[in-house]
Amino acid sequence: xxxxxxxxxxxxxxxxxxxxxxxxxxxxxxxxxxxxxxxxxxxxxxxxxxxxxxxxxxxxxxxxxxxxxxxxxxxxxxxxxxxxxxxxxxxxxxxxxxxxxxxxxxxxxxxxxxxxxxxxxxxxxxxxxxxxxxxxxxxxxxxxxxxxxxxxxxxxxxxxxxxxxxxxxxxxxxxxxxxxxxxxxxxxxxxxxxxxxxxxxxxxxxxxxxxxxxxxxxxxxxxxxxxxxxxxxxxxxxxxxxxxxxxxxxxxxxxxxxxxxxxxxxxxxxxxxxxxxxxxxxxxxxxxxxxxxxxxxxxx
Ligand SMILES: Nc1nc2c(ncn2[C@@H]2O[C@H](COP(=O)(O)OP(=O)(O)OP(=O)(O)O)[C@@H](O)[C@H]2O)c(=O)[nH]1
Numbered sequence: 455x456x457x458x459x460x461x462x463x464x465x466x467x468x469x470x471x472x473x474x475x476x477x478x479x480x481x482x483x484x485x486x487x488x489x490x491x492x493x494x495x496x497x498x499x500x501x502x503x504x505x506x507x508x509x510x511x512x513x514x515x516x517x518x519x520x521x522x523x524x525x526x527x528x529x530x531x532x533x534x535x536x537x538x539x540x541x542x543x544x545x546x547x548x549x550x551x552x553x554x555x556x557x558x559x560x561x562x563x564x565x566x567x568x569x570x571x572x573x574x575x576x577x578x579x580x581x582x583x584x585x586x587x588x589x590x591x592x593x594x595x596x597x598x599x600x601x602x603x604x605x606x607x608x609x610x611x612x613x614x615x616x617x618x619x620x621x622x623x624x625x626x627x628x629x630x631x632x633x634x635x636x637x638x639x640x641x642x643x644x645x646x647x648x649x650x651x652x653x654x655x656x657x658x659x660x661x662x663x664x665x666x667x668x669x670x671x672x673x674x675x676x677x678x679x680x681x682x683x684x685x686x687x688x689x690x691x692x693x694x695x696x697x698x699x700x701x702x703x704x705x706x707x708x709x710x711x712x713x714x715x716x717x718x719x720x721x722x723x724x725x726x727x728x729x730x731x732x733x734x735x736x737x738x739x740x741x742x743x744x745x746x747x748x749x750x751x752x753x754x
Pocket of ligand 1: 567627628629630632640641646668743
């Protein structure tokens, strides 16, 4: 069994709940619910790895529960095993077609339930790992461009509907080609990792999001900040990188590795769209480089 996994048992029959708890609690954390509404509350506030439910697919409540789980972007990946008193072939097909990973009929053998739970937890663990690997940058371990795109699309919608400002920053390490030439590509890699972690510390303190955007550029997404707060945040990012004290003898502007930042704040004109926002931040970053300014900001 996958140690530390959290299994949610949803069954209206108290005896079944006890049997399932006894079967699984040796290897997993088990939470018991006697109805689907209580189960949805548990799922909303806890990390659940697998659900075992006795839903009856001929009843609307049963199909609705499974449908809700499979339609929500936060729960669709939780494997669901149906344990049903119906041994009808069509109910089994329906359950599997609606997204359940397995269908066990009552009366069930605890050992079979245990074995199947073990298989589905192991598969879930592997798919979680794949999902993680597909979303992080291999060098810096920051979120990658794929995760950035998903996060930004969500934040854009949220900020637009709640009338909060959305801040998008492009952060570039100055004279990095020269740094690579001096320290070698491996030395450049080490520098990238250190800068990434320094930025991550500052941005996470502000509940923001930082990803590796491309090459030596990072992208920061934050919300609800005004121009002054953005300036303070940029100062903290500059300080964090400069305090790493990574010598950069080839830089004409600083004895140590430094960064430049191009920023867009969108607070009025969301009709511009995300692509335009990136164009603004990129333009601001070019202006920061050209004028040797630490940060250039565009307000929309
Ligand atoms: N070590 C290392 N270098 C990289 C990586 N990705 C991109 N680079 C290098 O980073 C350098 C980026 O150079 P540029 O951004 O074009 O130019 P720059 O020297 O930083 O000049 P300014 O942007 O004007 O400050 C290039 O030489 C790339 O080959 C990486 O993952 N590791």
